[in-house]
Amino acid sequence: MTPQITVLDAGGQYCHLIARKVRDLGIYAEVAPSETPVSLLCDRKGVIISGGPASVYDPASPTIDPALLTSGIPVLGICYGQQLMAHALGGHVKKGDRGEYGLALLDIIHSDTILHGIEGRQQVWMSHRDVVAAVPDGFDVLASTETCAIAAMSSPQRGLFAVQFHPEVAHTPCGLTILRNFLFDVCGCEKDWDPAGQVEAVENQIRAATGNRNVFFFVSGGVDSSVAYTLCLKALGPERVHGTYVDTGLMREGETEFVRHNFKAIQIADARNEFLSALAAATDPEQKRHIIGEKFVDVQQRVLESEHFLDANWILGQGTIYPDTIESGGTAKADLIKTHHNRVAGIQRLIEEGRIIEPLSSFYKDEVRAIGRQMGLAPELLDRQPFPGPGLAIRCLCSDISSGLEKTADGYIIPVRSVGVQGDSRTYRPVLAIEEFPATDEDVPRLINKLDQVNRVVVAVWTAVPIQEMRVEPATLTADRLNLLRRADAIVRKLTKQAAYDALIWQFPVVLIPCGALNDHNSVVLRPIHSVDGMTANAVRMPADLLKTMTAELREIKGIAGVFYDLTNKPPGTIEWE
Ligand code: XMP
Numbered sequence: 001m002t003p004q005i006t007v008l009d010a011g012g013q014y015c016h017l018i019a020r021k022v023r024d025l026g027i028y029a030e031v032a033p034s035e036t037p038v039s040l041l042c043d044r045k046g047v048i049i050s051g052g053p054a055s056v057y058d059p060a061s062p063t064i065d066p067a068l069l070t071s072g073i074p075v076l077g078i079c080y081g082q083q084l085m086a087h088a089l090g091g092h093v094k095k096g097d098r099g100e101y102g103l104a105l106l107d108i109i110h111s112d113t114i115l116h117g118i119e120g121r122q123q124v125w126m127s128h129r130d131v132v133a134a135v136p137d138g139f140d141v142l143a144s145t146e147t148c149a150i151a152a153m154s155s156p157q158r159g160l161f162a163v164q165f166h167p168e169v170a171h172t173p174c175g176l177t178i179l180r181n182f183l184f185d186v187c188g189c190e191k192d193w194d195p196a197g198q199v200e201a202v203e204n205q206i207r208a209a210t211g212n213r214n215v216f217f218f219v220s221g222g223v224d225s226s227v228a229y230t231l232c233l234k235a236l237g238p239e240r241v242h243g244t245y246v247d248t249g250l251m252r253e254g255e256t257e258f259v260r261h262n263f264k265a266i267q268i269a270d271a272r273n274e275f276l277s278a279l280a281a282a283t284d285p286e287q288k289r290h291i292i293g294e295k296f297v298d299v300q301q302r303v304l305e306s307e308h309f310l311d312a313n314w315i316l317g318q319g320t321i322y323p324d325t326i327e328s329g330g331t332a333k334a335d336l337i338k339t340h341h342n343r344v345a346g347i348q349r350l351i352e353e354g355r356i357i358e359p360l361s362s363f364y365k366d367e368v369r370a371i372g373r374q375m376g377l378a379p380e381l382l383d384r385q386p387f388p389g390p391g392l393a394i395r396c397l398c399s400d401i402s403s404g405l406e407k408t409a410d411g412y413i414i415p416v417r418s419v420g421v422q423g424d425s426r427t428y429r430p431v432l433a434i435e436e437f438p439a440t441d442e443d444v445p446r447l448i449n450k451l452d453q454v455n456r457v458v459v460a461v462w463t464a465v466p467i468q469e470m471r472v473e474p475a476t477l478t479a480d481r482l483n484l485l486r487r488a489d490a491i492v493r494k495l496t497k498q499a500a501y502d503a504l505i506w507q508f509p510v511v512l513i514p515c516g517a518l519n520d521h522n523s524v525v526l527r528p529i530h531s532v533d534g535m536t537a538n539a540v541r542m543p544a545d546l547l548k549t550m551t552a553e554l555r556e557i558k559g560i561a562g563v564f565y566d567l568t569n570k571p572p573g574t575i576e577w578e
Helices: 015-024 066-070 080-088 175-186 195-210 223-236 255-262 272-278 285-306 322-329 345-352 365-374 391-395 443-450 479-498 544-554
Strands: 005-009 029-033 046-049 075-078 092-094 100-108 121-128 131-134 140-144 152-155 160-163 214-218 241-247 267-270 314-317 412-422 425-434 456-463 510-513 522-526 529-531 537-539 560-566
Touching (some): 015 029, 015 175, 015 365, 046 175, 066 080, 075 080, 160 175, 195 214, 195 365, 214 223, 223 314, 241 255, 241 285, 285 391, 391 479, 425 443, 456 522, 456 544, 479 510
Parallel strands (some): 005 029, 005 046, 046 075, 075 160, 214 241, 241 267, 425 456, 522 560
Antiparallel strands (some): 092 131, 100 121, 100 140, 140 152, 456 560
């Protein structure tokens, strides 16, 4: 399909969110690198330039083809996109030193074109350092905030529009109206997109791409591989589609049975002992991920060879979704925060030979769910919270040291290091444990800024002994520790479901840390979060009665000496602890 709208990716985490919002409005949109030449965009009805972390004055900052702005194609610049537009057309962008992050009040000056139907004062979400200080010739200022005089600008005759705030996020309630105004009134887009209506087209594509060959899948139990596998089953029939599920022993309680129940024909490769023994001595998070990645390659390679899937009449099916394709190709700029192991090296040959089919590669996650629903897949399968490929291994923290906790004026430092993210880089630091839930959510970032040796704050909800008596001891990934974590995770999942709390959060990792007392050497950390896409996240506080019931059940697990509650947002934490 030719997209009506292209979102030019200027390096911001928001570009996919913009494209998703456009698609939600029924218009097919794709993401492309910001430098895409205008010759490749001439049949678009409009172009949106996304936000980005850069300043137009940084030498390596993303740029656009300047001809875009005189091409006659309507353009909407968002955040950094507004600054790029102003800079390219002779306006003035002023370098900011502090920036503006968070909610702001927007005063509308002209409620026409993209601000049509929006009046008075509006809440918007801002996230920027530089500002446009003078509009280019021929532009009008459409709106301002207290700290940002040019919060929206336009030159409607030329089809150029820009906003400094983020219309694509939920914190900007009038944002959808702005996008709608741009798409339908300015660009003249016509609705052409409904993912559920794509099932037949995708099946046809699968038939055309496979020809008379067969498809095999490694099914993980996650949404993407399940929907991709089912699409191929539907398109080609069960004789021509094979699925294998690798049981790594790192999955949640009941996972293998769940997969078996949902996919009757699936073959299960039991690799539990193999993974456990490979991981026996690992304590470093990157090392754990590396070992798991390698083991996956070994096991998958073995399956490929033993089942003759490398013969020419087989191709590999994968559940790759749209953001994955952009990330692996485009965002070379993004620092390695954690090594993801999605691309198995042993499968490289099939990829090089083009013997691969990715039926979901132009869809976003919610669209994949819509396709799954359309095909009648079970809601428990489609509405699952994301679960990382390396499974419980990255939620079972290890330690090389034996040490007590360090008392500080603010709480106790638990010397178990976990991964975090600061700016675009990774941190690996101990955790601050405090004894009470703080009065406000702002107290947590304040503590982390103050004590820069930590990247997370947890509340000690319950400890078997006074917290100052707890200790961290050396620990690796053992079957016993994984079982403890699996039990704790199953309890948390059962209770969140019973309380219908699972529908209110995006993800709820449960983490095991080697911090204990007496004969019980581990504690559980609860980490419920809100997020849109996993790129950023907010820690959420669950209702007190749910936490009480949960803690009561968790402390009954033999071997558990404490229950902690992670209050850290991402950044500076990550969602997983690793
Ligand atoms: P972090 O911990 O980086 O996680 O804030 C962001 C989101 O990504 C998930 N995640 C993974 N998913 N394979 C996956 O399929 C992985 O290796 C992996 N690591 C993290 C994590 O659960 C969260 O939703």
